[in-house]
Amino acid sequence: MSSKGKGIRAAARVRDIRYAVRDVVQLAKEIEATGREMFYLNIGDPNIFDFETPAHIRAAAEDAMERNRNGYADSDGVPEALDAIRAEAEGKGIRAIRHVWIGNGVSEVVDMALTALADPGENVLIPSPGYPLYSALLTKLGVEAREYFLDEEDGWQPDPEDIAARIDEKTRAVVVINPNNPTGSVASRETLQRIVDLAEEHGLVVFADEIYDRLLMDGERHVPLASLSETASVLTLGGLSKNHVAPGWRIGWGIMSGVQEVVAEYVSGIQQLGRTRLSANHPEQYAIKPALQGDQGHIAEMMARLTERRDLMLEILGGVEGISCVPPRGAFYAFPRLPDDVDDAEWARNLMKETGVVVVPGSGFGQRPGTRHFRIVLLPPLEILGEACRRIAAFTMSG
Numbered sequence: 001m002s003s004k005g006k007g008i009r010a011a012a013r014v015r016d017i018r019y020a021v022r023d024v025v026q027l028a029k030e031i032e033a034t035g036r037e038m039f040y041l042n043i044g045d046p047n048i049f050d051f052e053t054p055a056h057i058r059a060a061a062e063d064a065m066e067r068n069r070n071g072y073a074d075s076d077g078v079p080e081a082l083d084a085i086r087a088e089a090e091g092k093g094i095r096a097i098r099h100v101w102i103g104n105g106v107s108e109v110v111d112m113a114l115t116a117l118a119d120p121g122e123n124v125l126i127p128s129p130g131y132p133l134y135s136a137l138l139t140k141l142g143v144e145a146r147e148y149f150l151d152e153e154d155g156w157q158p159d160p161e162d163i164a165a166r167i168d169e170k171t172r173a174v175v176v177i178n179p180n181n182p183t184g185s186v187a188s189r190e191t192l193q194r195i196v197d198l199a200e201e202h203g204l205v206v207f208a209d210e211i212y213d214r215l216l217m218d219g220e221r222h223v224p225l226a227s228l229s230e231t232a233s234v235l236t237l238g239g240l241s242k243n244h245v246a247p248g249w250r251i252g253w254g255i256m257s258g259v260q261e262v263v264a265e266y267v268s269g270i271q272q273l274g275r276t277r278l279s280a281n282h283p284e285q286y287a288i289k290p291a292l293q294g295d296q297g298h299i300a301e302m303m304a305r306l307t308e309r310r311d312l313m314l315e316i317l318g319g320v321e322g323i324s325c326v327p328p329r330g331a332f333y334a335f336p337r338l339p340d341d342v343d344d345a346e347w348a349r350n351l352m353k354e355t356g357v358v359v360v361p362g363s364g365f366g367q368r369p370g371t372r373h374f375r376i377v378l379l380p381p382l383e384i385l386g387e388a389c390r391r392i393a394a395f396t397m398s399g
Helices: 025-033 055-066 077-089 104-115 133-140 160-166 189-202 260-276 284-293 297-317 344-353 382-399
Strands: 095-102 123-128 144-151 172-179 205-209 234-238 251-259 372-377
Touching: 025 133, 025 344, 055 284, 077 095, 077 189, 077 251, 077 284, 095 104, 095 133, 095 260, 104 133, 104 172, 104 234, 104 251, 104 284, 104 344, 123 133, 133 144, 172 189, 189 205, 189 234, 234 260, 251 260, 297 382, 344 372, 344 382, 372 382
Parallel strands: 123 144, 123 172, 172 205, 205 234
Antiparallel strands: 095 251, 234 251
């Protein structure tokens, strides 16, 4: 029988994959096509606003291209870049480093690390709220994404007691995003130490997603989770996308630390996967050393602007009945709370249709049952962010 004209069935593994940050864009583009002015506050891309990749970082990548570093790199990465990543990690107190590798963005590093770790039927603990990449990848792998809750009443700190209650014999890892996306919270040393202790007690890998570790407000200090133990199995995640304003380059890395005999087989599995994809983007890797060891002046400038924008958002939305917001202390997001009887996905769709403001509903990141939120990106210039927040306020008060 001919198959001509029949649809091609998508694999079952992709049917339940969701990625809320970009899933809202399709409707937004349809609305924009009608001529409505749009305010895109859904994606954490600093380069589409008024932030630029620092000149010395751009120059390093451009120089590599001119020197014809345009072929394949080593599977783990360029040696000088790997050395710079290791040196920075050691400078932050991370010891017992067993493996460092570079990927096409932290997204690929996480994909490789989860694929090498967990089998179908097992589970990985992920924060709620948290970045939806983890749940999407775990769904693809047939591994349960088991949520633990951040405590909104405690500044969105991870709740170690909730983590402990969700660990069983099938648990392989716990993910900690610090600073957190989408809430902008920064975890305390005490909280992180309790999570490390739990992971060691149960033989878990900790995914320490620290991609925003330099983007801090209000004098906040970041504690590298892996610095709290030389014996815990910790995968520290970093990259050029956020701190160094180069998300489109897709350069991220993983730093595996812990006891050699404990992590050796796992590291070997990660390396096997790395060889199958040949290498990460090559010339951009030559920007890693100057990014980590060169001028960091852009960080203070960036955070001054982001703090001013955070404060404007809090000022406008703080006066709106029905909206409350824990002030973010890191990254460039906020996660305001809506009334508990509101459908946050429907609210976000209606907001988009009536005002042109594009935000991501809290259900796309996870939230404690019975609560409703939305994520707002703080990157737009003051005049754009202010107008968007005023539209959110007017829409909320009119409803």
